[in-house]
Amino acid sequence: MPELPDVQVFKEYLDATALHKRVRSVHVARAERLLRKVSRRAFAARLRGRSLAGTRRHGKFLFVALSGDGHLLLHFGMTGRLHYYKDKGGKAPEHTRLLLDFARGYRLAYRNMRGLGRIALVKDVDDYIRDQGLGPDALDLRLGAFRKVLKGRRGAIKSVLMNQSALAGIGNVYADEILFAAGVHPAARAGRLGRETQKSVHRALRGVLRKAIAARVENFPREFLVPHRSRGERCPRCGAKLRKTRIGGRATFYCPRHQQRRG
DNA sequence: CTAGATGTTAAGGT
DNA sequence: CACCTTAACATCTA
Numbered sequence: 385m386p387e388l389p390d391v392q393v394f395k396e397y398l399d400a401t402a403l404h405k406r407v408r409s410v411h412v413a414r415a416e417r418l419l420r421k422v423s424r425r426a427f428a429a430r431l432r433g434r435s436l437a438g439t440r441r442h443g444k445f446l447f448v449a450l451s452g453d454g455h456l457l458l459h460f461g462m463t464g465r466l467h468y469y470k471d472k473g474g475k476a477p478e479h480t481r482l483l484l485d486f487a488r489g490y491r492l493a494y495r496n497m498r499g500l501g502r503i504a505l506v507k508d509v510d511d512y513i514r515d516q517g518l519g520p521d522a523l524d525l526r527l528g529a530f531r532k533v534l535k536g537r538r539g540a541i542k543s544v545l546m547n548q549s550a551l552a553g554i555g556n557v558y559a560d561e562i563l564f565a566a567g568v569h570p571a572a573r574a575g576r577l578g579r580e581t582q583k584s585v586h587r588a589l590r591g592v593l594r595k596a597i598a599a600r601v602e603n604f605p606r607e608f609l610v611p612h613r614s615r616g617e618r619c620p621r622c623g624a625k626l627r628k629t630r631i632g633g634r635a636t637f638y639c640p641r642h643q644q645r646r647g
Numbered sequence: 648c649t650a651g652a653t654g655t656t657a658a659g660g661t
Numbered sequence: 662c663a664c665c666t667t668a669a670c671a672t673c674t675a
Contacts, residue, residue, distance in 0.1 A: 385652095385653035385654090386653075386654080387653070387654090390653090417670085417671085444654080459654085459655090460654085461653095461654050461655080462652075462653050462654050462655095463652095463653085463654095463671095463672085463673090464654095479672095497671090497672065497673070498652095498654095498670090498671050498672050498673075499670090499671060499672080500654055500655070500670070500671070500672095501654075501655085502655090536663090536664090537664080537665095538661095538664070538665070539664075539665055539666085543665080543666085546654095547664095547665095548654090548655080555653060555654065556652095556653055556654085557653050558653090613653095632665090632666075632667095633666070633667060633668080634652095634653085635651080635652075635653090649675100650674100650675090651673105651674090651675085652672100652673090652674085652675100654670100655669105655670090656668100656669090656670095657667100657668090657669090658666105658667090658668090658669105659665105659666085659667085659668105660664100660665080660666075660667100661663105661664085661665075661666100
């Protein structure tokens with residue numbers, strides 16, 4: 385479920401493993417869709433020989449600066465992840481679509497079972513973010529800016545949180561988590577929230593994302609909703625039966641007792 | 648076997 | 662025009 389916290393963990397993982405290493409060779413497989421129009425030969429040729437010089441995350445996108453110039457863009461779709469390992473003559477990990485070889489047999493695999501997502505080379509990160517119409521990164525968003533984002537929105541608060549042009553990084557799971565923590569009904573009209581409610585959602589947004597990153601996106605705190613996302617489970621706070629509905633075309637879980645529709 | 652799944656986006660609607 | 666909703670994409674699992 386690569387959303388902002390997951391991608392942040394991938395970034396830290398790459399920083400701790402493959403950073404500053406030089407790419408000796410590049411293997412691309414079953415990546416036509418991920419590469420869009422770019423040929424894999426051209427892509428590989430431009431990556432070969434470069435070093436991974438630094439990383440930057442914006443929303444769900446990870447940008448890896450390359451020595452010389454340009455950046456490798458990685459988007460993980462629903463099933464993407466990174467895997468760093470030392471080759472011992474075996475096969476690459478399952479669903480590897482992009483494989484970077486470094487010195488002494490070390491490798492970084494970009495794996496993606498369903499193949500939704502994107503890999504590309506981009507010149508300038510800020511230009512890319514602008515051209516793509518991405519909103520500010522969810523963790524960079526101060527309260528005042530968050531209020532502006534909500535202003536005039538007619539849709540459900542959950543849909544706005546998930547809208548990458550409004551703010552970047554939150555997906556289905558964390559949108560539910562944030563609204564659960566804030567005690568706000570996911571279908572509440574975003575533009576109609578009162579100032580105190582806006583503030584609670586903003587606080588919850590930062591709190592939830594930070595805690596998820598601190599937990600390395602596993603072993604979530606007990607009070608989180610994530611571990612209880614399946615039919616018939618109970619609210620970790622009050623024991624009420626969680627409800628499942630559909631908002632913005634996505635499965636939505638919430639506690640009918642804590643998350644009232646309020647302004 | 649069928650339905651649904653955590654992301655994005657094109658196309659259509661208001 | 663700005664915003665909102667839905668379906669489709671590929672592949673796997675419950």
